[in-house]
Amino acid sequence: MPRYTKIAMLLHWLVALLIIATFFLGLSMVAIPGFSPTKLKYFSWHKWMGVTVLGLAVIRVLWRKANRPPPPLASxxxxxxxxxxxxxxLLYFLIFAVPLSGYFYTYAAGVPVVYLGLWQMPAVIAPDPELKATLKTVHYVLTMTMAAAVVAHALAALKHHFIDRDVTLKRMLPL
Known part of the structure; x- marks a missing residue:
């Protein structure tokens, strides 16, 4: 059975776990009223995770260009x-678009992104309240689209595994 490379599998599952964790952290941080130290800490972690997803996405695309995936199953x-x-x-687009929209939204709000609390990321846009409101909506819509796409992707993999009983899922599992 032709499989994805170990690096492709690692990048796939690492990005998937980070996306899921970032999504749920985002939901919990916006549910906290006001500006508490916990909320600010969660916002920082959320941004760090988004920057990490973006960096891993670049590596993932470069890896995929250099290492073609296995051929589609004939069945x-x-x-x-x-x-x-x-x-x-769609997923590749969203893996880039969601963190970038969050990055732009953060800078439009006039808040720096300091990766891991150590490196201030470049400010690509100036603070702008009108753009902030637009980018907040864009980030939300893209995030919810990604959540739906991730769920659909996972359900399709499970359908292939449990109903069709083919090796689609096994090709991405590091077993």
Whole structure:
């Protein structure tokens, strides 16, 4: 059975776990009323995780360019391959778009991003209250789109594994 490389698997699962953790941290941090030390700490962690996802996404794309994925399974209908390809393009787009929209939103709000509390990331835009409101909405919509896409992707993998009983999921599992 042709499989993804160990590095591809590591990057896939690491990015997936970070995205899920960042999503739930984001939900919990915005639910905290006011500005407490805990809320500010969660915002920092959320930003650090987003920057990490973005960095890993760059590595992941470069790895995929240099190491082609295994060929599609012949047992799967062509229409399903096309849907899977579209989903993968959407997920790759969102893996970049969500952290970038959060990054721009943060700077439009006039707040620096200090990665791991050590390195201040470059300010790519000046503070702008109107742009801040727009970017907040953009970040939210992209995040919810990513959440839906991740759930659909996971459900499709589980469908292949438990209903179709093919090796789609096994090709990405480091077993």
């Amino acid at each position: 799967i209908p062509v229409w399903q391959h096309k849907i899977a390809d579209g989903m993968h393009y």
